[in-house]
Amino acid sequence: MQDLEAELERARALDESDLADAIETIGFECTRCGACCKSEEDDPHTATVFPDEVREVAGEDDERDRRSDDVASRSPSQSSRDWRDVARPMPYGLDEDGSGETFEWALQTNACGDCTFYEEDDDGTGACTVHDSRPLICETYPFSVALGGTSQPMGEAVDESGMVRAHECEGLGRDISRADAEDLAAALKERAVRELEEAIGVRDEYAPADPDAGETVVHDSEGAKRPDGSVYEP
Structure with a gap:
């Protein structure tokens, strides 16, 4: 079994109760400070998002509009996002x-380098x-698990x-309540599994694209x- 597959099995075997114990021990409550959504000095905000998460965020407004009574009053630009928006x-x-x-x-950023989906009140x-x-990396911040093939932030050991x-x-x-710690633990395990499944998929699907000058290809x-989410065909 290759390393990524071994790490995936470890991720799938993670005990959510143990994860919740660690989270509950250190404690956490989002203060809505926005630090995890903003650029750091000259580095724009960078948070990994899976392809299906891009589609989910892009379709969020459409789903809300289907439940709304004023669908007819909304323009297409108000009720949908394209890939590049996300x-x-x-x-x-x-x-x-x-x-x-x-x-x-x-995740897409604004002119300031902050996450494009972050808003701040006057206070x-x-x-x-x-x-x-929101993507799993945002849902589980500031926690992660120390498995090869998963993404940052690693941070300091909790358990x-x-x-x-x-x-x-x-x-x-x-x-943090036990219920919230358990919910966060479940999301943390799901993220670890999804990150490794994605890494394996990237590895298996990868083929050098050799794009022309000025072109961008995302694997x-x-x-x-292509940057708009469409299939790249040289």
Whole structure:
């Protein structure tokens, strides 16, 4: 069994109760400070998003509109998002002009480098405008599990085994209910499994694209894509 497959089996075998114990011990409550949604100094916000999560966020407004009484009053631009509204090519490995080949997608950012779905009130309280369909990496922040093939942030070890990690966050150390800890643990396990499944898919689907000058190709578990999410065909 190859390394990624072995790590995937470890992820699937994670005990949610143990994860919840670690989360409950350190404690956590989101303070809505927005630090995890903003750029850091000159580095734009970068949060990995799976292809199906891109589609879910893109369709959130459509689903809300189907439940709304004023569907007819909404224009298409108000009721849907395209791929580029949600995600951008992961910048690592790309040229300065954004061309070249890269792996995976990052949530889209605004002109300030913050997550495009982050909003802040006048008092500085932040909010996610797609909270109900936010990606797993956002749902589980600031926690992660120490498995090969999973993404950052790794942070500091929380439990004795070193499996659960916590990135620096002002919400750590606050009281959390057992129910909330269990929900967070379930999401954390799901994220670990999904990240490894995605990594395996990327590996298996990858084929060098050799894009033309100025072109960008993104390799994900579904194959090679253009920045608008369409299939890349040289």
